Amino acid sequence: MKSDVDGFYHVGSDGILRSFDRNGMVIDFNRLNEKQLLAVGKELPQQSNYLKELSANANSTQVDEDAIWSPTPSIPPPSLNKTKRGLVKRREGPPPTPGPDRCNQFGCSISGRDLGVETTESSVGRNVT
Secondary structure, eight states: OOOOTTOEEEEOTTSEEEEEOTTSOEEEEEEOOHHHHHHHHHHOGGGHHHHHHHHHHOOGGGSOHHHHHSOOTTSOOOOGGGTTTTTOOBOOOOOOOOOOOOHHHHOBOOOSSOOSBOBOHHHHSSOBO
16 A cells, blocks of 8 residues: 555545645555454454444445545544544554674774774773773
């Protein structure tokens, strides 16, 4: 699915997973079947009961494409303020990977001028900076 870094996903009561951009415009969608709706429920446990009910009643194949791209008032695009409560999972990148911890191996000296690795005489027999 297309996505916007500042956008969000929303599963509507029609069984359609929509990808919204930061302005609340639909940029992509996926028609979810019963199995997929239940899988989303596993990812969002607080919404699993709603999605179980939805999977039994919604038929995303019957939703017209115009209704997908321009949801009706009965399926309002959620505001970003509602994303923590609704069926939305905000896209976030993975946390940065920390660099290797060479300080434990060699001992580090960090100051405003020196960001290098420093060994001590006791560990190597001589000082290197």
